[in-house]
Amino acid sequence: MQVQPRQFISFDGSTRLKGFESKPENYRYLKDLSDAPKNVDAQQTALISRGAGLSYTAASFGEDVCSIDHAQFDRILSFDKENKCIEVEAGISLGKLYDFLIEHGLFLATQPGHPRITVGGCVAPDIHGKNQFMDGTCINQVESLKLFHPSHGIIELSPEQNPELFRLTCGGYGLTGNIISCKLKLKSIPSDMANVTLRPIACIEDLPKMLRESADKADFIFSWHDFNIRGKDFGKGFIQEGRFIANASIGEKTSIRKKAAEQSLNAETRGSLPFPIFNSISVAAMNALYGAKGNSGSSFQLSLFDSIFPIQNVKELYFKFFGAAGFHEYQAIIPESNFGQYIEGVRHALQKRNLPITLASAKLFAGKQDLLRFTGDGICFAMNFPRGQEADELMKELDRLLVNCKGAPNIIKDSRLSKEIVAATYPEYEHFRTLLHQFDPKRIYRSELSERLGL
Amino acid sequence: MNLILVGASAGLGRALAERLAREKHNLLLIAGDEADLKALAADLNLRHSIKTETCAVRLQSDEESVQRIITSAAAMGQIDGILFPLGYSRTDDDGMLGAIDANRIINSNMAGIIALCAHFLPAMLSRGEGLFVFFGSVAAERGRSSNIVYAAAKRGLQSFAESLRHKCAATNINVQFYQLGYLNTAQTFGKKLPFPAAEPKDAADVIVKNLNKRFGLQYYPWFWRFICLGLRYTPWMVFKKLKF
Incomplete structure (x- = not known):
């Protein structure tokens, strides 16, 4: 996997850090990541996924962390119109997804406000839309997902299969690994x-x-x-x-x-x-x-x-x-x-x-x-x-x-x-941290956000 | 048209697959990794309602890889054209590669392509129409101390394309050769380049628009024509001192 140094900046303008960037074009990168401890300098072994890079915070980069750009992984893998379900790669943008679904009279019920945000970028922070009271957050739209972690390989997650890891990943800020693909539940639209x-x-x-x-x-x-x-x-x-x-x-x-x-x-x-x-x-x-x-x-x-x-x-x-x-x-x-x-x-x-x-x-x-x-x-x-x-x-x-x-x-x-503020306002902060460390004792996936919050 | 796209999973090949699918061409997608091909085929199929076939193989001049492509092509029906947006280079290509490594470069960039063309050419000649699109590299414009075997293979491919065009001159078989400059792909990622890299999707737009045009050689991006012209006519006394 080719890696180059890069200066990152958060969307809100607050955080500027030097990290590394990789832009894989095919799935061979997963094998490279599995071999990463052998092939990559110790400094670069910390990883984090990056979608459109539009998060206000530094969630997709960190100091000396290698950010893996998912831009090339933006494909629709399967579509079941009858059962209102679509499987997409995590790098697909909401705009591209919208363009496809609108032709079939369907849409994703929970979306943030910018069409260039990726599906992976929605799942990782478990984003919400303007209808949270009715449709919940992003996790409620995810039927299942595939997660990659160098120590665990590719794991299928859903509310039924590995449910704890599913909950830890949807709203896990990318810290459990690379979200490879997601099966999403869709809703019919009465009109456009x-x-x-x-x-x-x-x-x-x-x-x-x-x-x-x-x-x-x-x-x-x-x-x-x-x-x-x-x-x-x-x-x-x-x-x-x-x-x-x-x-x-x-x-x-x-x-x-x-x-x-x-x-x-x-x-x-x-x-x-x-x-x-x-x-x-x-x-x-x-x-x-x-x-x-x-x-x-x-x-x-x-x-x-x-x-x-x-x-x-x-x-x-x-x-x-x-x-x-x-x-x-x-x-x-x-x-x-x-x-x-x-x-x-x-x-x-x-x-x-x-x-x-x-x-x-x-x-x-x-x-x-x-x-x-x-x-x-x-x-x-x-x-x-x-x-x-x-x-x-x-x-x-x-x-x-x-x-x-x-x-x-x-x-x-x-x-x-x-x-301190997160620990004081999220009663399950410690539980999240414990679960994360149990799944990934080496804490391979890190970002400025995770370091700042002591995760 | 029913087209074969060799090297479809990344870079220019991926961009061409997307662009050709938008024009409703059916595609046989060929690349080394099955997972990437399947994902690409599914996406193109769903979004553009075209027929896609895949063949996960690295094109070499050996009988097996060519035969696998031929078998996959049979499912497509008549093949109307083949595009070869592929290239294989390595950083240690300094003139001291062993036979296996050197052969792999020659096979991937030239010999495998020639072998595949040889299979589909007779049918196109008998119909009197067809399409071949080859891709060279500005690295092959003039030999230098890096990319030695790669440049030799690409220059060989250019000669092959020129001969093929000559052979098909009396037919409607269109043979195009693009001399490519830097593209923003994994091959150039992280490298300091003396000239800007073009986006693969912009290159794909031009290539697809040109599919019906008759020309032998075209540079992309266009300004490389003049850079290459300068390189070709740089006196040896000066050229030998250039470090690039």
């Missing part, structure tokens, strides 16, 4: 069009109740809030509730999908602007404009592609506007009973600082937290803001607030989360 209704939120404390009301009638929901307003209007915004329209079609243009799939956004190009465009004035103006669309309680129609992968046309700019310094995302699940306390804490923390909040958004979550998977009952709340000293202080304050509110942070979104 969704009707989206905007419901204004005057008081953010009402959000949990309003999300619950929307959940009864929507296929996907998320909210948007303006956190740059001080006073009684703090957090006002709207809920965006979407429902697929049966037997309707807007004849989605493949050119739009193609354009989105060909976007150049990656960790390097994201930070191409030397200075940020976002500041208190520009963000206040942007939010005022965006927030105005929710005041009327209007509704509009969206294609399925735009429902799953929203605002692709401006998303590149949004992330680039943070400049080279990058951004923070603080995403956490807060138990509904403590949501008021959490929001009050956030309001208090923001009042002390002149920090532009570029995004504040919530989703409804349901389920039971397990190992290090980001799931559980509650409100999933996310905030974006530019990196800097004030932001660092805010993040620390939010950590303390979250522990008090018995919430859990999203590990894959936060590059500076400490082992």
Whole structure:
């Protein structure tokens, strides 16, 4: 397996490390990995899989770790339309998968917001979509998967076959080995069009109740809030509730999908602007404009592609506007009973600082937290803001607030989360670590994320 | 068309497989690793609804590997053309390779290709139509102290393609030869190159668009024509001092 040194950078701009990179083109690399301790320098024996490299955190690279690029492993291996099941290699992008499935009236129910993210990149951190309350997280869409580990070879995992390792791998941040392929459960789509209704939120404390009301009638929901307003209007915004329209079609243009799939956004190009465009004035103006669309309680129609992968046309700019310094995302699940306390804490923390909040958004979550998977009952709340000293202080304050509110942070979104905070918020942190060390005593698969969290 | 693609699993071959499948050509995919071939065939089949066959073999000039390809080709029906996007080189090809290693380079890059062409040529001649697409390397443009046997084999292949084109000149058998510069594949991964490497999918686009065009030799990327021209006419007194 050919390996070369490479400087990696995390998508949020926080982490720059020197590691190694390999770009295998065929399955021979698995044999090379099995022989790795014999063939590769000791420094390079630590491995981690890499998909599109769009994780906010350094989950697909680490210092002196060899990142194995899965770009060439993007093929569809089998498809059973009748039983709504597809087997794909882990490097396939969600956009490519979407293009194939839409022709058959099917889709993957749980997807993050960018079409270039790979299936392996969804399974490893057990991502969620805008319908978590209904469809769960990525693990709920995986029927089975094939995992490779140099000490164990290729292992088939499913809820029935090696169930513990299955749970450890879906949400294992790539630390159990290379995910080779996945069999995914699919859902039928009633049409390629969704009707989206905007419901204004005057008081953010009402959000949990309003999300619950929307959940009864929507296929996907998320909210948007303006956190740059001080006073009684703090957090006002709207809920965006979407429902697929049966037997309707807007004849989605493949050119739009193609354009989105060909976007150049990656960790390097994201930070191409030397200075940020976002500041208190520009963000206040942007939010005022965006927030105005929710005041009327209007509704509009969206294609399925735009429902799953929203605002692709401006998303590149949004992330680039943070400049080279990058951004923070603080995403956490807060138990509904403590949501008021959490929001009050956030309001208090923001009042002390002149920090532009570029995004504040919530989703409804349901389920039971397990190992290090980001799931559980509650409100999933996310905030974006530019990196800097004030932001660092805010993040620390939010950590303390979250522990008090018995919430859990999203590990894959936060590059500076400490082992202590994760251990305090994920009751099964130690159990995850124990299981991982039992499966892989040599701890071959490592990343900056795993080292930082003491895994 | 029913096409044979030799060296289909990676690099330019993989990109060509994808591009040809998009044009709805049925493909017999040939490469050394079965797992890669099966994955590729399944993907092309499902996404483009074409007929695919696979044959996991490393093309050599021996009877067995050629015969296995011929047997697999029988399942395709009439073969309309063969593309050979394959190459095998090694870093210790410095003129001191033993017979087995040197033969493997010659077999993979030239002799195996000639043996396979010899089987399918008679049927194409009797029909008066067909297609052969060969791929050389700018490394063979002028002999130098590295890639010695590889360059010799590729130059031999170029001569073979030229002869084949001459033989088929009165027919509709199209014989194309691409002299390839650097491509962004495993062969160039991690190497410091004096000129930019092209993407295999861009090369595949050009090659598939050109399938019906009649030409003997084409450089890809185009600028290599001028680099190679310069190399050919560099006086020996200067060339012998070049380190590359």
